[in-house]
Amino acid sequence: MDIYQLGEFGLIDQIKKKFPCKKKSSLLGIGDDAAIINFHNKLTVVSSDMLIEGIHFDLSYFPLKHLGYKSVIVNLSDIFSMNAIPSQILLNIAVSSKFSSDAIYEFYDGVKIACDEYNVDLVGGDTSSSVSGMTISCTAIGSVDKKKITRRDGAKPNDIICVSGDIGRSYMGLMILQREKSNFIKNPENQPELDNYKNLIEKQLRPKARNDIIEYLSRYNVIPNSMVDISDGISSDLGHISQSSNLGFKVFEEKLPISKEVRKISEELNTDYLSSALNGGEEYELLFSLSPENFKKIDKKESNISPIGFFTHNNKKTLVCKDGREDELKSFGWKHFN
């Protein structure tokens, strides 16, 4: 059905049916002027992000279901990076008349999967028409005990810098998708070859938010001194902690968790794998710092956490290369208006 046949209130009704509230804290969900949330004595944590067709995603290779999923994930990731647990989201979408109601439902199917997987309720938002293309704005709300919150300004000298999972995959996935798109435009009879790049593409199209790391640290009673998620690229996000905490750092090239795949495909694409791993955004891994005492407490292997360096008193941002040479780590992460 055409979205214009269904109408705004018809669409909202359908969304409301699809997203019944499940959390105890969601007192009122979709359908009133505002949602009502009850957090008792905890701190409320709120984050909001916008995704715009042609800037943040390209629908020619981004399936709508994955887009719905990712729209939620990028916001939940911000809540996890405060060491908080997300519980509700509000989602605004604007679409032009080129979208069918089935396309919108597919998008919301992805939203639904993310909500179920991460146990959050969709409690509000706005549906609107647009002049062209699709725009998504998501706000995530979570809560946390006052003592557990992790900010980017809390890093201490000698803190061990840790990163979850591995880096560079999402960016290489994007490079592959863009290459196959441009090949397809040149020769529409060529089928895109994506099988060899599954792990890279999946990280780009369907990233995970690292709630498992939050739960893992909590099991060991470990609270990071600082934490951010890697959305702009690890060099840029490390710079955010460094600047906010007024510290320098030393990071070791050989300690960076970069998969064989990223190295191999970088060669294939004729790009520098180290630069891709350091500057590629949209990883949604957690980057955090632990006191040496806390670092000893955790089992790094079990949790897939890599120590990559430490924070220092001085303000130098240093990358120690494999050959022992020390370079200044400059960030070339994704910035808008650049």
Added chain:
Amino acid sequence: MDIYQLGEFGLIDQIKKKFPCKKKSSLLGIGDDAAIINFHNKLTVVSSDMLIEGIHFDLSYFPLKHLGYKSVIVNLSDIFSMNAIPSQILLNIAVSSKFSSDAIYEFYDGVKIACDEYNVDLVGGDTSSSVSGMTISCTAIGSVDKKKITRRDGAKPNDIICVSGDIGRSYMGLMILQREKSNFIKNPENQPELDNYKNLIEKQLRPKARNDIIEYLSRYNVIPNSMVDISDGISSDLGHISQSSNLGFKVFEEKLPISKEVRKISEELNTDYLSSALNGGEEYELLFSLSPENFKKIDKKESNISPIGFFTHNNKKTLVCKDGREDELKSFGWKHFN
């Protein structure tokens, strides 16, 4: 300066300086992955809205400062309509390269005025580039005692239906602006004549959220049984309460607060003033229902509140015309995808 010279993080720094946190509940504002809010034992109320150039506003007659102001107001209005007090907002904007940094600062000047006027902190959001035009998404957060909250599903039979201020002005203001724009396109040497329409245009470009009504009712210890703000048009918004509360209503034409100006300009524009007043959106007046006992308590004149009818047991939506004839009140309010 070009927004692309300033860069994303440069822009965020400027915004951060402009919006220091003032509320006790704003523990952490702009600059981390999420904002942190402390509401103690109150309920949290959250609402989010999106405004898109070419759909919700036309920059050829909408000054950016007013747009910044209105972007905040439309969301605060949603929080007030839950009988809650807003305390924080998050604002996402996406702009194309046609916008200078001065233009963006002008927009944020309007945001700042609204924040100061309504005593709310800007605590987060996202700044992004766009393919074309400007998109704004605002999320407002507030809090309220459990006993004071007003939902749209709480209306009771015989409740007196009340509306603050007057209706139809915002819509007529929009009609005037569109007429002057089309005259200007036809003949660019004509200066738009707007002096006679100041009250109408101001309501369209710089609406107020009715926190004064919330404070007024609170002074009289009166809690409405139901409340919404008039964003879609009074007939549509009345329909929302009616449907959610499973009640009908009787509304009296002669009781509707429609200014002489709206009647006069409707005639000039050859439109029906009653239809404009009933279906025109973006009024941001409050529409609420009071038990007859509570209604007796308040001084209607002092507060500029008009009783316009009452809710009924049956599901009939009735407009009683001036001549005593009864019509079904159908809503033709603004709906997207229609």
